Amino acid sequence: xxxxxxxxxxxxxxxxxxxxxxxxxxxxxxxxxxxxxxxxxxxxxxxxxxxxxxxxxxxxxxxxxxxxxxxxxxxxxxxxxxxxxxxxxxxxxxxxxxxxxxxxxxxxxxxxxxxxxxxxxxxxxxxxxxxxxxxxxxxxxxxxxxxxxxxxxxxxxxxxxxxxxxxxxxxxxxxxxxxxxxxxxxxxxxxxxxxxxxxxxxxxxxxxxxxxxxxxxxxxxxxxxxxxxxxxxxxxxxxxxxxxxxxxxxxxxxxxxxxxxxxxxxxxxxxxxxxxxxxxxxxxxxxxxxxxxxxxxxxxxxxxxxxxxxxxxxxxxxxxxxxxxxxxxxxxxxxxxxxxxxxxxxxxxxxxxxxxxxxxxxxxxxxxxxxxxxxxxxxxxxxxxxxxxxxxxxxxxxxxxxxxxxxxxxxxxxxxxxxxxxxxxxx
Numbered sequence: 001x002x003x004x005x006x007x008x009x010x011x012x013x014x015x016x017x018x019x020x021x022x023x024x025x026x027x028x029x030x031x032x033x034x035x036x037x038x039x040x041x042x043x044x045x046x047x048x049x050x051x052x053x054x055x056x057x058x059x060x061x062x063x064x065x066x067x068x069x070x071x072x073x074x075x076x077x078x079x080x081x082x083x084x085x086x087x088x089x090x091x092x093x094x095x096x097x098x099x100x101x102x103x104x105x106x107x108x109x110x111x112x113x114x115x116x117x118x119x120x121x122x123x124x125x126x127x128x129x130x131x132x133x134x135x136x137x138x139x140x141x142x143x144x145x146x147x148x149x150x151x152x153x154x155x156x157x158x159x160x161x162x163x164x165x166x167x168x169x170x171x172x173x174x175x176x177x178x179x180x181x182x183x184x185x186x187x188x189x190x191x192x193x194x195x196x197x198x199x200x201x202x203x204x205x206x207x208x209x210x211x212x213x214x215x216x217x218x219x220x221x222x223x224x225x226x227x228x229x230x231x232x233x234x235x236x237x238x239x240x241x242x243x244x245x246x247x248x249x250x251x252x253x254x255x256x257x258x259x260x261x262x263x264x265x266x267x268x269x270x271x272x273x274x275x276x277x278x279x280x281x282x283x284x285x286x287x288x289x290x291x292x293x294x295x296x297x298x299x300x301x302x303x304x305x306x307x308x309x310x311x312x313x314x315x316x317x318x319x320x321x322x323x324x325x326x327x328x329x330x331x332x333x334x335x336x337x338x339x340x341x342x343x344x345x346x347x348x349x350x351x352x353x354x355x356x357x358x359x360x361x362x363x364x365x366x367x368x369x370x371x372x373x374x375x376x377x378x379x380x381x382x383x384x385x386x387x388x389x390x391x392x393x394x395x396x397x398x399x400x401x402x403x404x405x406x407x408x409x410x411x412x413x414x415x416x417x418x419x420x421x422x423x424x425x426x427x
Contacts, residue, residue: 002338003419008427015420018413022370025410030371032407037189037349038398039258042318046311047260053300060296068292075280076268077292079299084268086305087223088254090238094270096279099290102255102267106216107145109251109269112282113179113212114149119248119278121212124149124179133171133181135163137352137380137391139189139218142182146382153382154178158188162195165202172208180214186234187221190380190393191352192345194232204240206249215241217252221348223312224258226320230346238270247272256298258349259312266290266298319349322396326351326408333412339419342394351394352380359418360389366414372407 003011054060060068063078075081076097085092098105117123124130131152134143146153154171157164162185172178183203185195203215217237225231241250248271255267269279302308327344330353334340343352355363360377367374375393378384394411396404 002336003423004338008424011420011424011427015417015424018417018420022366022410022413022417025413026370028371030406030410032371032399032403032410033373034395034399034404034407034411035373035375036398037258037395039262039315040318040398040400043258043315043397044261046314047301050260050297050301054293054297058296058300060293066292068296071288073292074283074287074289075276076290077295077299080266080268080292080295083299083302083308084254084270087308088219088238088252088268088270089236090252090270093273094238094276096269096271096276096283097290097295098267098269100255100257100263100265100267100294102218102220102253102257102269103141103145105267105269106142106218106253108282108286109216109279110145110149110151110180112279113214116282118212118214119274121210127177129177131175131178133163133168133178134382135181135183135188136382137190137386137393138182138382139184140375140379140384142216142218143382143384151179155382155387156181158191158193160191160193162188162193162199165199169202169206172206172210172213174209176209178208179210179212180216182216182218184218184220185237186219186232187224187345187348189220189348190350190391191343192348192350193343194346195234197235200235200237200240201244204237204244204246204249206246208249213249215250217250219252219254220257222254223308224315224349225312225347226316226323227346228313228316232346238272242272248274251275259308259315260298260301264294266295319397322401322404323351325401325405326394326396329405329408329412334415337416337419339423340415349395349397351396353392353394354388354390355392355415356419356422357388357390359415359422360386360392362418362421363411363414364392366418367411370410370414372410374411 080097081092081095114124134153135158136155252270256265364374364377378386
């Protein structure tokens, strides 16, 4: 029954029942977390055999004669480039390999633009203003990078097809100070949305006022499906930009952080030959080489895409029941109440939850008081300011199932309580 249709007396009675349930949960002394999209222990165990793919008898000599144990090969080994070229469906020459974190690669890409500019353009540090478009709700780490560099962030609304491209096209065409846009195109963080073909094509055909405008295409979840028989695909942004005559306009990022181990994976960027060459030029001043032995380890562990897909199916088998349980509980307890909506992703690591306007901070605070740590309300918006105070990112991956269920029970009680109090304000 919709809470909006309930009488004041019915709401107050339900509120008393929920308060009693909430106090009972608080007495349990829970200490549970749904705050970050971390793989659980079982997922990490899937990659333990990777430790055995190299040993003292392994050849560490690459096809070009390079010894992977030594200095050199700044842009990454041919074997690692092939792995990511296959994942992202580009040519190896369009790939540069980095360390374990694609976030570091994104940060460095922004930093280089500030220090040296992009392909001969004015360094951003010498400009009066630098702005970025940020589809919302979005990834808080992207926003953190912008805040660190004092980049002004502009919200762009999203729906199930991706960002509002009418808004994107208008803004980038009119404002030369807009230098980029953050995108998580597949299983977006936190909504789980997948960009439509039309949205990808419109991105590739953008006509920005700034010659150094770039699309920061964070394809973190490109192979992180939940279902074997329902795996939406997106158009290849690198290829589409080439076809549209804008080959330099995109940086595409990817990593094995949630494929193998977040603390010791490898990351990559795909882009035009010109962008890759400039990146490697900067890297020459920054490093001697990244960990080529780790690159070899990953290449041997995933000798072909079939092996990689089979590995990701095992991840899905662990993740899928957790997502389905959360969604089942939301449907059962909150469906039809009219107080919340949520996404039902086919992949990625998050569920985007929207409560009533003006309730998210209170919900998260009540959860914390009951021992449940959530991603901070507002984190999915630039500057931590959700204009409606309604969005909460749900991360089901890390807790064991029993803890996840308990955390969801508390969360649902808090959602109901805060919503009833909001409704009672108008009764």
